[in-house]
Amino acid sequence: MLYIHQAVAISPQEIISNKLEVREPSYEGIPRNLLRRMGKSVRMGIGASAPLLRSSPRPVSGIVIGTGNGGTADSYSFLEQMKEYGESLLTPGSFAQSTSNAMASQLSMMDQNKNYNLTHVHRGLAFEMALLDVSLLSLEDVSAFYLLAGVDELSPSNYALDEMEGWYPPETIAGEGASAFLVSGQAQDATAAVRAVATLHTTDVEVVRERLRKFLATHLPEGERISCFVCGENGDARLNGYYKACEGLMDRDTSVLPFKRLCGEYPTASAFALWLAHHKLSGAQNYLIYNIYKGRQHGFILLTGIPR
């Protein structure tokens, strides 16, 4: 099991024309000159992660980030620069920032952390893969602490591409955010624990249902139940069948928590779902997070509370 010790989320507060946008905090404790040079996703990611790095009982043994769109906003601004000035006279700032691992590496520099550093960018499963990575690390060294985060910004370029592709029907609200977790393989002082994470790629509802059935049979202890189904439903009618099929495997008393009403749709929204579930969970309850991204990527996260 992967134990969550602390969690921070920077999540949207206001809706601006069908977009749930983050009003950024003042980022206390992060040098101003660094902040000025960062894009929004890097700022949010660092804003959520830096307090956890500071409060970790010992330096973290790994920084593992999931980001679906990391760097595309900076890529586009570098492209705009290329269009304007041709190939010469370009400043490298936005090019350097456009690499998806800019956030994880900035954290390593701020924390002077020379350990494991990885950025998963597998679109709508980027956070689930980061979570899986950290789960493996925590098995390899149970006593170590790790920083795990899922971060995406809602940039005009991403929004335009996704909208043209038809992923924002009127019922769907676009979102953004950064959620970060201090995790380890040890239960002491933990507030919740991830029992398992699973991912799959398919458009077949039956395959999804069968995989969830197997997932629960393997990872939910005998005699325990799911108290809450934390559901990525985003208003897009094309995806309802998958959510209904999975909800059908819950029992009658399982409550349903559709988290995207709070954070909007973005590739690593499941990181916000984990933050939310971790806050709501009490006692020995089990929560199941199920999320679909763009109709083909499915992720399950099984979370359990720690009785105190």
Add this chain to the structure above:
Amino acid sequence: MKRVFITGMGVISAIGNTVTENHSALKNRVCGITMPPHSSPDLSQVPLAEVSSSNQLLRERLQVFDPAVTRTTLLALHAFREAVQDAGLTAEQISSDHTALIGGTTVGGMSQSDELYRDVSERYAASPFLSSYDCSSVFMFLQEQYRMKGIIDTINTACSSAGNAIGFGMRLIRSGLAGKAIVGGADSLSKFTISGFNALHILSPEICRPFDRSRQGLNLGEGAAFLVLEGEDEIGPNKKIYAEVRGYYNASDAFHPTSLSANGEGPYLAMQGALGTAGLRAGDVDFINAHGTATENNDESESRAMIRVFSEPPPFASTKSNTGHTLGAAAALEAVYSLLSLEHQEIYPSLHFSAVIPGTELQPVTTYYRSPLRHVMTNSFGFGGNCVSLIFSKS
């Protein structure tokens, strides 16, 4: 701990479309880097290492005509196909929910720089590329093509991406979450990266000279490579095994967004760590396929790190003098070259070297020769100080 072996490989680069072609080019000191003019006027006026096949030729060879499929993805499919054939994997084995696919890339679909600019600025909804621009599009395509049901992941740690993909695949097998993992990377040349590296002033106006005192920077290249990894319990008695993935370590230099610390702290920690995970001593390493980009900064920093780890470093060379720097794919290409060294017990030389870097005095191998090799190390270091070392061992 469960042992993980390499049972298949595939590669496409500026020095050949297959493993066999790459092998023969390495032996014969073929340099795939050319001076301009290049195949497209878009590709700037600096030396580049282009894969000789045009998109049209790749599409015909692979029978992929969907316009949304970018060059990066075509190169990936080309190398993936060769690797799974080489390992003799059946369609059922590839699509098993116990077979993972882990890919590294940094350019991904950004190879279509002009199209991205057009699609966003003109809101061109008829564009076939709307879902092709991100890194994951490359490996999502392979997943769909081969109906893969196992763990699929895309990693971007800049120029060490494929090294981490290999390491993650190995860890998935060791943990039992996968029985087999197809791991590697792909990147293609693009206006975007050429302009970016140009803005950083690290592109060489001449053919690159890794570890040479008067090196002037790197040449960009393109390519893709994949390895088939299998856990020891998945391998039948007569299966061909290239080598074992013995060591993997990822360390951060924690120094600067686009350059390495002068004493090569990150590279030093990565090499030390790989030795540690492999259970080997420095003296056990017979050869190093160095990162060796030929930038002022990298080669000096990597040299200092090698001296710190080995005191007297073993023979080393940089195949970037053959293939250019293929960014997110580089570690996968160089894994294939390291495995060829082990397979054929031979060392492929660095090209265009003439004089040692003052202060480090390290001389790369400059001639081809045969040599008994048991453990080969390969390095890859990315922007943000992401440093990876891998060790492959003859079983």
